[in-house]
Amino acid sequence: MSTDNHHSGASAGPAVFKLTRTDVIVIGVVCVGLGIALGFLLPALGSLAAKFPIPFGDPIEKLSSFDQPWVVTIRPIVGAVLGVIATAVIAGSNTPVLVDDDEIVIGRENDHPLRISRTSFSTAYFADGKLTILTEGGHQAFRGEVEGKKDSVAAAFTSRGYRWGEI
Structure with missing residues (x-):
């Protein structure tokens, strides 16, 4: 959600579009918080599932019927662990894009x-909210989501002399 763009006049360095450490921490806090909250609220969701047709209603209703003290204690912990897993999946599925004067690098250096x-x-x-990069001959080299505002991404390309087109 952040752009490290050190640009002033002539290109002073690469523009990098990726999740920052702060972004990952915020995502982690939200995911873990939601997991803990769901762990605490499972009995309420179970009674709601019994009254209204909600997605996964039967499993939620069955899970919420367990009211032993150890189960009540472990539910928020399991929710927190699932939140950590969700954070890892979100952070891992983000593809960094670096736009430099000489090349464009898509992906992590160690990967x-x-x-x-x-x-x-x-x-x-x-196109359709996804950055698309074509190589000579019209071959699609990349099509995917990128962190950063569309205008910032477009400016990173055009300010370095790369051709930018709107479809």
Whole structure:
């Protein structure tokens, strides 16, 4: 949700679009908080599931019927663990995009990122909310979601002389 764009006049460095550590912490706090809250609220959800047709109503109703003290204690802990897992999945599914003067790097350095050189680059644009990068010959090198505002992403490409097109 953040952009590390050190840009003033001529390009002073790469523009990086990725989740920051702060973003991951906020996502983690929200996910863990929701997991704990669901652990505490499971009995209320169970009674709601008994009255109204909600998704996964039968399993929720059965799970909420367990009221032994150890189960009541463990539910929020299990919710917190599921929140941590959800945070890891969200953070892991985010693909960093680095736009530099000489190349575009998609992915993490330690995970064999896709490198698109300036000479093989053709154009970039947003289609259906996803960044699409084409190489010469019209081959789609990347299509996916990227952190950052569309205008910031477009400016990162155009300010470095890359072709940007709108579809």
